[in-house]
Amino acid sequence: MSSTLHIPASLLQDLRPLPGFDEQAFVAAHAQPAPVSVRLHPVKGGGIYTDLPAIPWCDGGRYLPERPIFTLDPAYHAGAYYVQEASSIFLHHVLRGIIGQRKGLRVLDLCAAPGGKSTLIASLLDADGLLVSNEVIRTRASILEENMLRWGYMNTWVTSNDPRDLGRLTGYFDIIVVDAPCSGSGLWRKDAAALNEWSEANVQLCAARQQRILADVWPALKTGGTLVYATCSYSPQEDEDILDHLATELHAGTLPIPIDASWGIEEVVSPLQKQTGYRFFPHRVRGEGFFIAAMTKNDDAGSLKTADKKHTPDKKIQQMAGHYFGNSDVLLLPGKDGSYNAIRPQHHTDLQLLQKAVFLRRTGIEAGMPSAKEWLPAHDIALSVDTTKDIPHIDVSKEQALHFLKREEMGMADVPKGWYIVRYNGLGLGWVKALGNRMNNYLPKHWRIRMNIDEI
Incomplete structure (x- = not known):
């Protein structure tokens, strides 16, 4: 940051009476670059940035010495950490x-x-x-x-x-x-x-x-x-x-x-x-x-009343997709365009209540949808921490992961037919379907990396 950054005089005047304010130090700080920091995912973030200084008010926060190209880190795409300003x-x-x-x-x-x-x-x-x-x-x-x-x-x-x-x-x-x-x-x-x-x-x-x-x-x-x-x-x-x-x-x-x-x-x-x-x-x-x-809040807020209309699960859908969640207690509910969303049963009352008041863009985990022959798994499954670890997967190198994230060939052969989660260092990135002679990439198109990775 250039030292020519000019702080408005009216703002400085407002800040002068405040405790802890030092005008000269404040102006000087604005001539320095902003720190770079991340917050680690409590489940996915193990082993990442372990040697970097911690943010004192968050055990999962880390200061980085400089800003890397996060787009070229597969762990970022897997949700292993979030790039977030330290004060917030x-x-x-x-x-x-x-x-x-x-x-x-x-x-x-x-x-x-x-x-x-x-x-x-x-x-x-x-x-x-x-x-x-x-x-x-x-x-x-x-x-x-x-x-x-x-x-x-x-x-x-x-x-x-x-x-x-x-x-x-x-x-x-x-x-x-x-x-x-x-x-x-x-x-x-x-x-x-x-x-x-x-x-x-x-x-x-x-x-x-x-x-x-x-x-x-x-x-x-x-x-x-x-x-x-x-x-x-x-x-x-x-x-x-x-x-x-x-x-x-x-x-x-x-x-x-x-x-x-x-x-x-x-x-x-x-x-x-x-x-x-x-x-x-x-x-x-x-x-x-x-x-x-x-x-x-000290005032009386009142409370909402809602009747919990019981949902009868579709047994066929539960059988087709329940294994992604280890056949644990989840509800698979109809979503958009023929897809199904997984929520916890204890949140069904919340769903009924919220649907009456607000526009819900996303509820739970999108599980995918049935086709004539099989279940088509959604991208959410690959990134979720609430799915079973027993889903078939392919472990890839960083170079292969980046080619996957660009929706390019990963250079893998002899993979038995079927659906697989692509994993980098144990972190899910998305789905591929092996067809014997080729492999289809199901990463959502708008998630595709457009940056050149040749120098990696």
Whole structure:
């Protein structure tokens, strides 16, 4: 990053009174490149980046010395890790304290694309819990859906709805995470062009939108439930002032989050209602600008009532596809275009409830569909952590894996006929079907690598 990056004077003026702010160090930090970090998948990420420094607030977080070409790493495509900014990974520390040993929680990630926080939340929930990842912008929702598929959990569903639609789910969620759309000043080191779009007027516009989003979704939070509010903005109008708004208008109260002094995170207090939040300055932490707080709902939320209409499984479908899940207790339900989705039986009531209120883009794991002669397995099966390990597979080298990811020939012969998951270092990448004299590649076309791999 060039030292010519010019921080707006009006923002500096707003930040000067804040604890932990050092103007000279703050400006100097913006002349340095942004750190590169990843968060490892708790199941798939073993043995990856083991020799790199850990992010102190997340045992699965790693700092990288430089930014590699992630596109040319098969482990990235397998969902072994997620490339995520270190400060935002602090959500792991926040939620781990809130969730503790609690089981069966219902969690909403309201502004979820591209999926960093949703994949993090999914890694913390037990199998009985359910994560609803929402993104109102349809194009961004497609990216979110792909990243959740890659992460591979059955109990993560994707919706694409306005917050007010989700607000109709009265008292349904135990935890709601709102990483609110903001003016983005905390990410200028990663995107200097965004600085040109910043203005005081835009900060005020974002603050008003944040208040509206929170008010719309608030009814969906249970009494005693937790709202986690976060932004990548430095502006107090989008941070401490929003906490005051939540305390004043919605009678919420902040929860303390334990932090280690060595982390460099600044605990701050809102000016009016003395609500506690946590600020990340790039001259204090090895990460970008970030703000986060956890607040408890004290008002009576009410609750939803729904009749659980029992689903009678299609025995033929269960017999054809149940083996992918070790014939464990899953429901295979009709999906789109003749396909079937696998969900846990304990989430069937949730499905009925959500279908009445929101547009569900993705529920559970797509299992595939029957044909006249066989079951056609879906790509999801190859990447899921909830499928059996006994599915036939082919282990490949890095070079072969990259050719597979480009939908090219892998140079493999004498493979008996049948369906196989292509695996790299034990990680599923997708499906091939061996036909004797050739092998068909079933990687979704839009997932294909277009980058040149000749130099690998």
